[in-house]
Amino acid sequence: MTEKDQLQQKAFKIIAEAGSAKSLVILALQAAKQQQMKEAEQKLAEARKYFNDAHHYHRDLIQKEAQGIDVQLSLIFMHAEDQLMSTETIIILVEEMIEMYQLIHEK
Amino acid sequence: MKHLVLVCAVGMSSSMLVNRMIRIAEKKELEVMIHASGMGDLSSFTDEADALLISPQIHYMEEKIKMKYPNILVMSLSAKDYAEMDGEKVLMQGLALIKD
Numbered sequence: 001m002t003e004k005d006q007l008q009q010k011a012f013k014i015i016a017e018a019g020s021a022k023s024l025v026i027l028a029l030q031a032a033k034q035q036q037m038k039e040a041e042q043k044l045a046e047a048r049k050y051f052n053d054a055h056h057y058h059r060d061l062i063q064k065e066a067q068g069i070d071v072q073l074s075l076i077f078m079h080a081e082d083q084l085m086s087t088e089t090i091i092i093l094v095e096e097m098i099e100m101y102q103l104i105h106e107k
Numbered sequence: 108m109k110h111l112v113l114v115c116a117v118g119m120s121s122s123m124l125v126n127r128m129i130r131i132a133e134k135k136e137l138e139v140m141i142h143a144s145g146m147g148d149l150s151s152f153t154d155e156a157d158a159l160l161i162s163p164q165i166h167y168m169e170e171k172i173k174m175k176y177p178n179i180l181v182m183s184l185s186a187k188d189y190a191e192m193d194g195e196k197v198l199m200q201g202l203a204l205i206k207d
Contacts, residue, residue, distance in 0.1 A: 008123075009192065012120065012123070012124075012190055012191075015164065015189075016162075016163050016164075016186045016187075016189040016190035017186060017190065018164070019115075019116075019162060019163040019164025019165075019189075020163040020164070020166065022164050023164060023165065023166035023167040024166075026167040027167050030167075075119075076119070076123065083116075
């Protein structure tokens with residue numbers, strides 16, 4: 001496998017894992033809206049797990065670059081980083097929004 | 108001819124997987140048409156598609172898609188299969204879905 005193929009494969013792993021995290025975190029928010037707080041918490045925990053896995057692939061590449069090994073950039077890899085970033089933002093916001101739903105439901 | 112559409116958020120990652128699926132289909136001489144689509148341009152495929160395969164990043168939209176297109180088969184792809192970019196496995200899953 002060429003280096004380009006390897007990087008493409010890592011990008012795909014990041015997209016799939018971060019993508020799953022994104023889907024789960026939105027399902028968590030929808031569950032919280034329906035007052036299913038336990039399910040929301042479960043989905044959120046699952047989302048965090050997927051996100052951490054995606055993050056590990058990314059961290060490995062960053063460390064490689066820090067060691068002076070050139071990592072060849074490609075559009076698909078940038079797309080993977082984009083997915084990673086947007087998922088991180090969504091997770092942070094959804095955590096807050098679930099707490100908001102909890103406050104609303106308690107009223 | 109059977110028509111599969113792989114759907115992801117913007118159609119970028121799905122198009123790479125679709126390329127692999129097309130290569131496998133050609134090698135096996137399968138009569139199947141495969142396209143990649145983002146959520147935005149999905150409606151341009153839904154008149155002809157037999158099945159929609161949903162990528163992990165839009166799993167949360169599966170129910171909405173099913174409701175919007177009740178006449179098309181819809182299946183979510185697992186994060187594992189998607190991450191591995193296994194064109195053959197995804198193609199076979201799509202064809203099995205149409206056959207059932």
